[in-house]
Amino acid sequence: MKAVVIYGKEDFRYQEVEVPKAGKEEVVVKVARCGICAVDPKILHGKGYVPPIVAKHVPIIAGHEFIGEVVELGEGAKEKYDLEVGDKAIAENIVPCWKCHYCQLGLYHMCDVHKIFGISGPDGGWAEYMKYPQGSIIWKVPEDMPYEIAVAIEPLACATHGVERANIQFSDTVVIAGGGAIGLFMLQVAKLKNPKMLIMSDPLEDRLSLAKELG
Incomplete structure (x- = not known):
């Protein structure tokens, strides 16, 4: 599949990468839309506090404002997330560790590990397909919500x-x-x-x- 991969400052590459596969409690989606956040140009140009974080995790596929159609469900994912192949689904852009102090309190958005799609954790949505890994917080999106609206859920x-x-x-x-x-x-x-x-x-x-x- 085609994807935009971050390698560093002024080094975003549009290239061929492997299509992700769903493991246990994981979901693979065909990306329908992925936004360009204000932080994405900052990553490209090396400005602000985010680029040094990204630099520790390159190469990584960019994009953290995404929406997709479910194409593969790993073992247990259907039951855990009430999803079927063909559903629209979105994941919160932080993948919590579920073990740290804040995650134990339910404040997963303050997770000490703080894995973020396309920045410090799993590959993001500037690709044809992406995977919501185990531990992700995944939501089914109403079928009648257009993708161009659903992509704005995160911001x-x-x-x-x-x-x-x-x-x-x-x-x-x-x-x-x-x-x-x-x-x-x-x-x-x-x-x-x-x-x-x-x-x-x-x-x-x-x-x-x-x-x-x-x-």
Whole structure:
């Protein structure tokens, strides 16, 4: 299959790699969509705190905002995840170790090992096929949800988590700094909290115009 593989700074390669196979409690999907997160160009250009993390795990297939169609179920995966071949399925982008202090508390998003698809752990979704390994948190996606909508589940979840942590009240003035994808998702989620005032801050006029359209 074809995939985009990270080898290092300014070294992303579109190449042929083996199609993954499903082991015990693993799921292989045919990738339908995979987004380009803001961190992906930073990895390419070696900017920010993520590239040094990725450098420890190369070569690795990029992409952590993905959605796919189930094509293979390993032993026990059907029962564990209530999946059938042909279902739409997504995995949370962190694959927890399930052994550390935070995982034992149920705070798997703070896992000490912190394996992330396409960054520090399993291969990501910039490929024709990808595998959700054992230990992944996998969700069946409704059949009637289009792939171009479902691919936004991961960034929307990030935005929703941020808004929930803010504990917005009716009397609050809420300021969202940055009108990128996450910021615009946060805007829409925060709007549902009915704050007294909702402000979007961004230096780019086109983003502010879109923010106004979204509420």
